[in-house]
Amino acid sequence: MTTSSTPSLTPSSLGTDQARDRLHELTIIDVRTPGEYASGHLPGAVNVPLDQVRRALPEIRQAAERGDLLVVCASGARSENARKLLAERGVAVATLIGGTGAWAAAGHDLDRPAACETRATWGMERQVRLVAGSLVLLGLLLGLVVHPAFQLLSAGVAGGLVFSALTDTCGMAYVLAKLPHNRPRAADLETALAALRAG
Template identity: 40%
Template sequence: MRLIDVREYPEYAAEHIEGSELVPLGKLTVTCEAWDRSQPLKLVCRSGRRATQAKQLLGAKGFLSVEILDGGIEAWKHSGRSILTAQHKPWAMERQVRVVAGSLVLLFVLLGSLVWKYFFAAAGLVGVGLIFAGVSNTCMMASVLGRMPWNQPKKITA
């Protein structure tokens, strides 16, 4: 059975199951085109949500045998099974978002104080974005940061 990890690279680099293949959910549609649709697949993510989305996507593409690792990598760890980590891994996405958001607020406050008062509004927009991210549990800044070169693997195994 082929074990496919559908999380993003920073998550995979931080911890993954030995033998799993990284195919982020956002790249699954294109990557799966070359796969044998009759080969059994087991999907894993952090807790199961993205794996469920991936299962629906693969089912629509004609894959016959797709399972989800119950509870994701969190359940795998809590059951005492081993995980691997990459030697060179990027910062966690939440940490990257905090650094960028804080830097933007500081920059806009300084620009508002020294250059043009309307830069204060940009600092407020960063705050609005953080509130939206908290309420909706989605973060546009994380989506953008996830596409940056330092958050991409050298090679995706698939």
């Protein structure tokens, strides 16, 4: 099983004892936010949030020279974006179809750091649903109470959700990832980069 010939893996394909041994040979990069990573990640995964992948490219390239890479996220969308970004730069990686959600649903264990190390936060998809839903309700409420033009806010959010689905991107998730609770501390990112360098 090499990443160049198997760009996508499934949790069930990694469920056998032999495949689990193979999992330990992979360098696993979790591209979710630090809070999502803290809520549970594949054993041995290092956290390099998607918006930090370019910065970590030298270390990721070093890890790829030593062996195969597996990129994971919550559902597979962000890891696919990371795979494409890395492929454009000549780094072959595999992704896990369905991400950590599918991994956990298949009955595999997730590692969680000690409670004092990192605080878990909501998954990015849940954060997006909360903000989008709140903006839609706010637009409708202000449209009824203040002025009908505020309903354009709800229409704008709806249009953004349709665009997000059609392009498989999410501008709101990109903005939310910049919030302090979703950002890695510099020390955490340096630790992840050092782990990639060390192999």
